[in-house]
Amino acid sequence: MSRTEAGFDDTAVVSARGLKKRFDSFEAVRGIDFEVARGEAFGLLGPNGAGKSSTMRMIACTSPRTGGTLRVLGMDPQTHGPAIRARIGTVPQTDNLDMELTVRQNLQTYGRYFGLSRAHVRDKAVELMEFARLSDRADDEVQPLSGGMKRRLAIARGLVNDPEVLLLDEPTTGLDPQARHLLWERLFRLKQSGVTLILTTHYMDEAEQLCDRLVVMDGGLIVAEGSPAGLIEQYSTREVLELRFHPGTQTRYVSAVEDLAERVEVLPDRLLLYTKNADATAARVSERDVRPLSSLVRRSTLEDVFLRLTGRTLVD
């Protein structure tokens, strides 16, 4: 095993150095460094096309890297793919459940692909259906299940081999709020039980809820790294003043307000003014006769960090 190779942390579950992925002429991942510690919930954030899924697939040993080094559980995916995959769980972005099998059969059959015994997968399926709250649908076909149920089944399936690491690619995309909260709760319980979680998302609330640490990716590179709170502190102001205008008219007011804030972000229907004290800024905005349809004072979130790092900032 290559655990002792220079430069790799023994405790790291995943460790990447200068990791690259190229598809023909397009370079999806352009040399990234990161480490994921055991038991951590680690997030990959970024807009579509940032290279998150490509990175996940390389960790999952289902996509060979084209440059750099990568170790998963101390092993090289290029040479130890099956051994690594035996110890990780994968929940893909689009569900690829076995539509010809029932809920229970999906779990049992998938467990068998891991080389597990029949008796083991029989018990495991019961336990996982309990965990995913699917016990009453055990012998139903998969097709008619709701989106949330299918996603829960996909997560349950990813746990069939008791993985040390669970990879989740956009776990709650397309789900309604209730389904998302139930999923978050289940993922939190997994984390509590010691499973390392690695997830991609472009939902900032999800990242704040679940991740101990995250990296923001854009254009195949890591542009920021830290805890959710640390990133907010580093890349945003304490408060934000949101001014809403008729869509399309918001740009007219930029010059009137831009000196009132540290930074102004222009969204299609509103301006975001980044400032230490949003109430005071709001007062000065109205002094200048700028009359938005509505205004809102709030604290900075990860979303603001995201806009700053991956969006087009007007004033920096």
Added chain:
Amino acid sequence: MTEGTPPTRIPAAGVPHARPAVAGRPVGGGPLLRMLPSSSYAGLSFRLVERSVLLYSRAWLVLVSGVFEPLFYLLAFRVGFSSLIGDVTGPDGRPMSYVAFVAPALLVASAMNGAVYETLSIFYKLRFDRLYDAVLATPMGTLDVAIGEISWAVLRSGLYATAFLGVMAAMGLATSPWALLLIPTALLIATAFAAIGMVCATLLRSSSQFDYIHAVVMPMFLFSTTFYPMSVYPPSLRWLVELSPLYHGIELARGLSAGTLDPTMIGHVGFLAVLAAGGLYVASRRIGKLLLS
């Protein structure tokens, strides 16, 4: 094959954290494990056969219905053609009934058909069900997938070949004990065609392109000395027939059925074995190229 880890305790909290002791190498295997690249083969291919068995255990009538097709063929020849066509010259130069001449050829042809059509269903599993994406996220590799799917097609063909041979025997068409070797012959031809069929399944872009497969399989069925001996063809055309894998299967089956063994059979077996191994290798590579990019 050894079984996996023993059942572990179920945690009361419902949080799955019991961890089976997984060795560096997943369970399963055999001699292939030592010969093949570890990244594409984990010795778990029969787990995919299990899935097919599970599916067909609910649809066993579909399986059984496949037995009837060759039966109807045999009946048609027995009742119909044999009254029109008298005896023909068998592989050993002695006369034999036309039905006895055609029956072994039909047996391998049905093995071919069964294998090709079963593997074409791989097209749907690959493109629409995304089955192999899920499978390849487990320790299983591309070669496990190829061996697993081809094995199932071969098992299914073997089932039909056995039924076919039973009927042949009942009709008094299989008199030599060598005829028992028709089963391995059918398995060999099924392996070769399943492997090639799987390669085709990975190359097709839409289901309408299945017509290309029909366009090859149909003439192969008609012209591979199925219904008449090679001597019918002018010598300048024979090489073309010899390119047909089905021809090699038919020659083997016909010889065995009549109990006439000759050294050329080794060549036929070799041709089919090379085809099977090559197809298997290419199928595995294609799956990897499509899904592990």
